[in-house]
Amino acid sequence: MMEESGDLLSMASPAPATTEATPAPSSFAKVGHENDGKSKYGFRDVVGYGKRPVVPHWPNKAKVALNFVINYEEGGERCILHGDDASEHLLSDIPGATPEVGGRNLNMESMYDYGSRVGFWRLHRLFTAKKLPVTVFAVGMALERNIEACGAMKEADWEVSSHGYRWIDHSKIDEKTEREYLAKTIEIHQNLLGKRPFGFYQGKPSENTRRLVIEEGGFLYDSDSYADDLPYWTMDYAEGRPHLIIPYTLTENDMKFTNGGWSADEDFANHLKETLRFLVEEGRAGQPKMMTVGLHCRLSRPGRIAALEKFVDFAKSYGRDVWVCTREQVANHWYENHLPRGVGNPIKPSSFAQGTASSFLGGLGQVGGGYGGGPDPVPAYPTGNTSYGSNSGGYGSNSGGYGSRPSYGSSGGNASSSSFSNPASKFSYLGNLTAPRDSSAEDKSNSIKAAAQVPDGDII
DSSP states (O other): OOOOBTTBBOOOOOOOSSOOOBOOOGGGSOSSOOOOSSSSOOOOOSSTTTTSOOOOOOGGGOSEEEEEEEEEOTTSSOOGGGTOSBOOOSSSSSTTOOOOBTSOOHHHHHHHHHIIIIIHHHHHHHHHHTTOOOEEEEOHHHHHTOHHHHHHHHHTTOEEEEOOSSSSOGGGSOHHHHHHHHHHHHHHHHHHHSSOOSEEOOSSOOTTHHHHHHHHOOOSEEOOOOSOSSOEEEOSSGGGOOEEEOOOOSSSBGGGGTTTSOOSHHHHHHHHHHHHHHHHHHHHTTOOEEEEEEEEGGGOOHHHHHHHHHHHHHHHTTGGGEEEOOHHHHHHHHHHHOOBTTSOSOOOOOOOTTSOOOOOGGGOOOOOSSSTTOSSOOOOOOOSOOSBSSTTSOBSOTTSOOSSOOBOSSSOOBOOTHHHHOGGGOOOTTTSOOOOSSHHHHHHHHHHHHHHTOOTTOOO
16 A cells, blocks of 8 residues: 555555446447457447546545556667667657667667666656655566666565566567567566566557457556546457456657657646646546556656656645556556446455455356447356455455455465466466466366366356
């Protein structure tokens, strides 16, 4: 649980008094819906929530959920020294940069080095001094190259979400390599931060990215979308299993300093202030929203951070109307209170207290129908014990509390962090219902299926 800083709310999300099922988007009726469920972004929802967005019921009746994202990419970008065919050219203060094929761009390398050497620590000082929670989109290779920064993220209790293994265009690599990168970055998180990531943002995804993330089985959400001001579910992958998307932003983002969007530091602060002001007014009118602020270490020069600090203080002036949170907290809140219609009881998918996560899908009740009447029905989830990884009905604890002892299966035993450290195991923390077909896992797989009443071969 995060501390409260003055009037600025920055605590883990308690469940509100009422819950609300997320309505089916009206555009689930065909909009080029030819996806075979195995690949691609073959389906576009161009309507979303429509005229009446879901009311998120943020904690303490907040009008805006405000999330700060630090992109930690420096050391994972394209570089000849990394085995790439060209140097990086994106998102720096070098105007008009182009890739230098076959050679190093020493100026660009030093601009990126500034991010890990200086910019990260400037952001770290700001957010720790203000006692605000942060989500980090961390590139795996970049984490490997700066162990001190990893320790600072961990000590600050920041959410460290995966930003992939490399900061490259994944549409240019094959599926096998992308799958290997995904497994590798999870292992890096486990080794350097003590737990696997539960959020994912590729940034430059391929048509396979979301499917690979869902198939891996251990992620609460991904953020490879810019399509809404609120989280939303997609049913278009994994045989209709609901998958949560928490949209990111390229608008409230310091990257606009690099493409002609802003030239003055004050422009950044003013844009953020006006965005928050407008969203708070929308919230007070009955339509609360989420706001994300995207930040980059290499762009965190003194004047820009001074402008960012002004915005932070402006946000504080709204008191409890603004809930400063991580994306992990938003995901927990959405799973608890806004499951798609027909998917069963509200649940708490994770406690994250000891680098582990509570069982999710194994505790859902029998589905009561399709996804809000849409053409893509939700598959039937297992019936039976509705406790969440526990014999006593608690969330990940034999004593009924939730926070420290997540468990799997029917015995209430604890899951070790090693359950998540081996990406090849495919043991989904979402109920551990997608166990691999190998002899070493056979006994555990069978006990999980028996406990959850899942027929052999079913994928939830």
